[in-house]
Amino acid sequence: MNVKAYTLSTCIYCMRFKQFMKAQGQEFEYVDVDLLAGDAREAVRRETESICSGCGYPIIVVGDMVIRGFDEPRLREVLGL
Structure with missing residues (x-):
């Protein structure tokens, strides 16, 4: 399954997401x-706005599904873990 995330280098939840994966x-x-x-940066900003306007980070895209923030139980469910 294709997983792409938009993260911030200093965001603790983004770091936890990367460690989990x-x-x-x-x-x-x-x-x-x-x-x-x-x-x-501007291109990615426009891309994230179209995916999830007003979301914080991380923005995680699994297939055509968007997960806002690091939600481990939801990720486990979606990824079949």
């Missing part, structure tokens, strides 16, 4: 939005 042996992509600059 690695500990579970799950493949995933992530973008630390705060480390981007210029056009790349």
Whole structure:
């Protein structure tokens, strides 16, 4: 299952999400939005707004489902863990 996350490098919940995914042996992509600059940052900002307007971080996209924040029980359910 394709998992992509929009994270912040300093966000504790984003760090917990990354640790959880690695500990579970799950493949995933992530973008630390705060480390981007210029056009790349603006493009990702527009992308996240279209996915989940007004959401905090992390924004986790699993297939066509959006999970707001690090919700371990929900992730386990969606990923079949």
